[in-house]
Amino acid sequence: MAKPQAEQSVFWLGSFTALTFIVAIVATGIAPSVNPHLNGNFSDEDHYHASYQYVNGQLVQVSSAKIDDSKPVFGYTLLQERGRLVYQREGCVYCHSQQIRPLASEMLRYRIGSSVAPSSDEREYIYDQPHFLGTKRNGPDLDRVGGKYSDDWQYSHLYNPAQMVPGSIMPAFTWLFVNKNPADPSSVPIPTIDARALVAYLQTLGAGREVYDPALNGGKGGWRPWLKLQDAVTNQTMSEDTVHRAKVPIIVPGGSTASSSVMYQ
């Protein structure tokens, strides 16, 4: 067989490339009429709120409802907005994500009490610029952490994470507190306005989401805020007990015997 001429190979390669482009352009042109998602015009049907429950060891979708656009997605107060900036400044986003993907493992992992964590949706980030979706989970996702712990717990944890969660590798944010005097056992660190703003912001995470509760309306079912009051209460006790909540908000070395093993940073 004769070897193809160089000009012939160039001709065929060129024709093949041109054909690929033509096919791609035609496909892109007709695609929106085949798949409505591609025309950039998302219809109302695309905005659904799905709710899941843990039934007999399985995560099952119990309901979905169209997102009610008239329902408010909450903005931030000035204090909470300041807290967002502190969160950004302190680099919390490098270790914590703020997104629960619609995967069973994530929704179950972040459940609080009997409420399975609803996956995150785009509306939740409406007031977040920049958003803190994050890409790393050195620590747990924080998208539903609001209400999980008391403010006190959050302060103690920020001041000295290992005090609240033994073995924690989260850095201690001691500079968010004043009145720290290791030599004086009676000195109790006081959260600065930045710490208070940060905690106020953390407590908003997860607000504005709803889950379907079949027990509502006399068994007919209905939507309620994702965190049930009793979940918040039981869970608060549960989480705070499991992490050995300290009796006093901040333990100072040299104080009680319980504090002797605590590192002061």
Ligand code: HEC
């Ligand atoms: C170097 C990584 C790292 C950084 C930076 C970091 N964290 Fe953490 N965080 C962790 C780890 C690891 C845990 C899990 C252990 C624990 O609870 O202390 C955690 C846990 C938490 C928890 C408890 C979550 C839960 O559901 O129990 C909160 C709240 C939290 N971090 C907030 C913050 C905030 C706010 C900042 C920024 C001021 C921050 N973290 C910065 C690593 C980090």
